[in-house]
Amino acid sequence: MMTPPPVQLTRDLVMIGGGHSHALVLRKWGMNPLPGVRLTLINPGPTAPYSGMLPGHIAGHYTRDELDIDLVKLARFAGARLIMAPAQAIDPKAKTITVKGRGEIGYDVAAIDIGIHAEMPGIDGFSAHAIGAKPLDIYASRWATFLEQAASGAAAPKVAVIGGGVAGSELALAMAFALKKRGVEPRVTVIEAGPEITARTKAAERHLRSAMKRWGVTALTNTRVKRISAEAVHLGDGQSVESHFTVGAAGAFAHGWLAECDLPMTEDGFVRVNECLQVLGHEDLFASGDCAHMGETPRPKAGVFAVRSAPVLAENLRAVLMGAPVRPFRPQQDYLKLISLGGKVALAEKWGKSLAGPLLWRWKDQIDQKFMNQFRDLPAMAPPPAPRDMALGAETAQVLCGGCGSKVGPGALSNALKAAPWIGRADVLTGPGDDAAVLQVGTARQVITTDHLRGFTEDFGLMARIATVHALGDVWSMGAKPQAALMSVTLPRMSATLQARTLAEIMHEAGAVLSGVGAEIVGGHTTMGSELVLGLTVTGLVEGEAITNAGARAGDALVLSRPIGAGTVLAAEMQGKARGADVRALLQEMARPQGDVADILQNAHAMTDVTGFGLAGHLWAICRASGVVAELDLEAVPVYAGALELAAAGVRSTVWQDNLDAAPVFGDSGARGALLHDPQTAGGLLAAVAAKEAETLVAALRAQGHDAAVIGHLVEGAPAVILS
Structure with a gap:
């Protein structure tokens, strides 16, 4: 059927x-x-x-x-x-x-x-010296910082809450309790314009005042705030309340x-x-x-x-x-x-009781x-049942990862390239095997590369940015300046209206990345299929010799510009196992262009971008092309937040085993070792540089906000990757 x-x-x-x-x-x-x-x-x-x-x-x-x-x-x-x-x-x-x-x-x-929100810009000094109780996430983050400062003695434990009511009273009691729990004596003051703390029942008022007395909270009623300074709340009657952390809770503002x-x-x-x-x-x-x-x-x-x-x-x-x-x-x-009521005690109120x-x-x-x-605990949705009958050797497989996690294994690709005829021409300066081909075009040298990615996020605009950064990696790694791009877009089945909306998002985001590095989209192709696939063919211009995998020398240091573990975090996200904050941090880094990295590393002896074959696979390519041994400091390799824990839990991308088989690392083990074979999408640039320049280069990369590191060095010997 x-x-x-x-x-x-x-x-x-x-x-x-x-x-x-x-x-x-x-x-x-x-x-x-x-x-x-x-x-x-x-x-x-x-x-x-x-x-x-x-x-x-x-x-x-x-x-x-x-x-x-x-x-x-x-x-x-x-x-x-x-x-x-x-x-x-x-x-x-x-x-x-x-x-x-x-x-x-x-x-x-x-x-x-x-x-x-609970921001109160109408009060002089609020924006500069106070924070609203809402948005909750901003308030909670700022409070955590202040609590640590107060506990360490770096800030006085003096807090003011502008506005009583249920919200202000609850937060005042909670902050007082937290300060006391950390071993400091709190001085928390609630400043309420009305005659009562909450204007609720007399019994509720009594319970709240009793709790405030217990936890060292002072309530000032019939009191208005005139202005706020760095260390005080100044009142309408000329008095002031000393405060090093002031919170606004006097109402709900749109x-x-x-x-x-x-x-x-x-x-x-x-x-x-x-x-x-x-x-x-x-x-x-x-x-x-x-x-x-x-x-x-x-x-x-x-x-x-x-x-x-x-x-x-x-x-x-x-x-x-x-x-x-x-x-x-x-x-x-x-x-x-x-x-x-601060501690693990609560007040219940309804119908006046x-x-x-x-x-x-x-x-x-x-x-x-x-x-x-x-x-x-989101409900587990049952997967489709496995077929009752299957051909010999067939088996149900892990759901295919997106990005570079869905790549064909390096072994299959290598064999296919060996079988493909390559005649060689005078104007084609490099053949298969490097990040991009180098062409002689008149007096200029041009690099050309192509990359296609299976979508791993439903945010197609973000996916377009990442796919563009990913494709540009091959150009940057060869020391070239991006020139032009052709885009290939496969959309899921959708109406003409949704096609137009989606293509507009994709082209806007991809175009923004390309124009930001001096290139532009010059054409492409669109079609519909079962899922999103984005591809780019990118050209770049290089002055002098292109940087390839073959120039590394014994004695060089290895510099990596970006963490690894992207494939593991993305695979975990598909399975509902990754923390949202970790996923967001990863996606933001993947969408960030690396043209400034290429500029800093422009004198590298050899360079590649770390993508589908993982750090080990791409480092092995440099070793093989240059005839050197890489001694890798595993602990120095930067790792994306959450990746190590997920790898320890057994999360693997679908191409991980193929990567391991194609580029084993002598001595690797455990979760950190597993991440060496993790496929990266829009991964970092890996460069072999003069050892005396390595730390200066890393400092320059870090100054630009890149999580770069020296991760090892190269020595003489038969090509291999080992742990030092």
């Missing part, structure tokens, strides 16, 4: 922000995606903090990883592309979203869930860029939505969470409403994408407030952990 053809992509659903409602929609989507829809999530970073556990994290009860929803894993589960950059504008007429550093992203249906969009807004900058969560006047645009204002059923800015709205939002997004009717969201009138104790903290912890476990 023939396999049914894949469904063509016809609609773009774009979700702006990784807030609680969007995170739940993504999880639900992953369990039941709508065929024909390309799902995109735009978020500034790889994680989204869960607000319910923030006070516990500040107090030290939870680690940062426990606080964060890993959007990289969640996007992989949902089959979504994740664009890790902040949105800056929405044009509901053109149906585009402007993303910082990425230009415009088109949509058919979109949703907004970007939360709020992100300013939304107000500049042509959307229906409240006076204070929140997006107006109807009862179905659709932005007023725009049936194809939704908003939820704290950034939205439900005019018919207004509610406080609280995460519980974002969570409760998620099932309705998920259903309505599908409905609009299918042309079906939507349904209303009916929020509850009141909700249970569980308020942390309050109660406090350790059991309530445990209850709160169970609720929070249950919510987060939805994203920590």
Whole structure:
């Protein structure tokens, strides 16, 4: 029986922000995606903090990883592309979203869930000397730094919180508890403009004041802030509160860029939505969470409403994408407030009644952990069943990696090149085997190379940047200046509208890399297939002799400009095992051009870019061509964050075994040794340089922000790679 053809992509659903409602929609989507829809999530970073556990994290009860929803894993589960950059504008007429550093992203249906902030620019000195309690991730990071400084004596443990209420009180108690736990006596002050700390029940006020007294928190009510300086909060009555860490928690403020969009807004900058969560006047645009204002059923800015709205939002997004009717969201009138009191004690308040104790903290912890476990333990989707009957020698294989992890093994390629006839011409100066061919064109020398990559991220714009940097590596490694490129693009099956949007993204990002290094796209070819494949044929001009693999000398030092482990991290990301923060750091480095590296290493005796055959394979190529032995210092080789742990856990890219067989390293073992054979995409430049210049060159590379290192040296002997 023939396999049914894949469904063509016809609609773009774009979700702006990784807030609680969007995170739940993504999880639900992953369990039941709508065929024909390309799902995109735009978020500034790889994680989204869960607000319910923030006070516990500040107090030290939870680690940062426990606080964060890993959007990289969640996007992989949902089959979504994740664009890790902040949105800056929405044009509901053109149906585009402007993303910082990425230009415009088109949509058919979109949703907004970007939360709020607590910055208070209206207070003189706030921007320079204080921080808002939201965005949570920025506050949590700054607090961790201050806590270490206070614990070490580098900063006085004096903290001020502008604004009481539940949020300010919780955070003040959490910070006081954390400081006391680190062995310093805290001086935390809550500054509230109103007559009471929270304006809730008398019982709640009593519990909060009791907890504040226990942990050394002073509450000033009926007090207004005039300005903030580096070490104090200056009050309206002329007094001041000494503070070395000042936090704003006096209200919820909308992100300013939304107000500049042509959307229906409240006076204070929140997006107006109807009862179905659709932005007023725009049936194809939704908003939820704290950034939205439900005019018919207004509610406080609280995460519980974002969570409760998620099932309705998920259903309505599908409905609009299918042309079906939507349904209303009916929020509850009141909700249970569980308020942390510094230590593992909580206050419960609902319907005007309050109660406090350790059991309530445990209850709160169970609720929070249950919510987060939805994203920590994503449902395992069953793979397609293996065929009942298979030919001799056939077996089910690991899912093919993307990038250089999907390359044909070096042994098969080497044998194919040997079998291919090469006549040799006077104007063809190098034959198969080096990074690029060198051609004599009149009086000029030109290098030419080609590279194609199977996509490993659904963010096709980012993939285009990485593929371009990857292809340019062969030009840079031969000491040439990039000149021109032909692009070859294979797109998944999609409608003409999505083709146009996708090609525009790809060409914009690839073109930006090429123009940035003095080259340009001069043509190419497009087609459709089962998945994304990006290829570039690149030319470059070289003055004098090209740098090849064959010029290395005994006594040279080996310099590597970029860490290894990319293939392992990418393979783990496909399997849902890599940390989102590690994946983001890797992708950012892979997308970074290395023209400045090539300039610094322009006097190298031999040079190559480390790509599909791994560090060992490409170093072996230099040894073989130059007739030397490489003595490698394994501990000196830089490694991408997370790669070592993943390699120790047995994660391997699909071409790893072929690389190991083709270029064994004498003496390698363990996880770090395994990474020597890990295929790299857009890997670093590996250069053999005069030993006396090596440290100076590495210092110059590091000054440009490259994680470069001297990783070994070359000696006389039969070609080999050994560990020193």
